[in-house]
Amino acid sequence: MRALRILLIIAVVLGGIFVAADRIAVNMAESEAADKIKSSQGLSSTPEISIKGFPFLTQVVGKELDEVDVSLAGITATAGGRSVNVTEVKAELRSVRIDSSFSSAVADRADGSARISYADLTKAAPRGATVSYAGADRAAKGQVKVTGPLADLLEGAGISVPEAFKGMLNGRMVTTYSTVALKGGSTVQLKAESLPNLPVGLDDKLRRVVDYDMKIDGMPSSIKLDKVAATDGGLRFSGTGTNVSLAG
Structure with missing residues (x-):
């Protein structure tokens, strides 16, 4: 023993x-x-x-x-x-x-x-636009919130506003909820679900601003990214x- x-x-x-x-x-x-x-x-x-x-x-x-x-x-x-x-x-x-x-x-x-x-997504958004968390329900559908002064959004995209409408736009804020998709492993696409009621002709102009692609370069190339999800901390x-x- x-x-x-x-x-x-x-x-x-x-x-x-x-x-x-x-x-x-x-x-x-x-x-x-x-x-x-x-x-x-x-x-x-x-x-x-x-x-x-x-x-x-x-x-x-x-x-x-x-x-x-x-x-x-x-x-x-x-x-x-x-x-x-x-x-x-x-x-x-x-x-x-x-x-x-x-x-x-x-x-x-x-x-x-x-x-x-x-915060970094906002830096890459069209001038005047702020990208933020859309809440749990909308995030579950892959959506983010995009807001900004209507005049700034249009002018930032180089879209001229008719004089007849400029007075109506002063101080007008718009909010859209955009669905996020990933294309080709490097391009983020945002497309607004719907737009607020606007004077005739401005809705198409705003659509051209808030629906945009954002190409992301510089990500590690060894792993192909194929999914994107909206969370409370970002994409x-x-x-x-x-x-x-x-x-x-």
């Missing part, structure tokens, strides 16, 4: 050493991968990397990691010709294959998401990718 007890103690001690070594190794690998991604993607801040699965060292021997989660910050995109911030950029990578020199890795599949706040984009390079 005493010998058995000694063997159990040794096994526990060795197991603890292995676990400690395994955790040290995974922490070093996460740090190295973060630095490589920062360098290869030209990021202003270091991403957070979390390598899942245990033990890590046996995954390294097999040159395939079960799961790697990446969280990026400091991403900017160009929307409507203006620079906007992209927040909460995340990717969950599965079956990440490591090359023989451990210098790069490729994931069989990746699920990614990103969010653009309403959330999501998509998937295959054979996604983690670092190189």
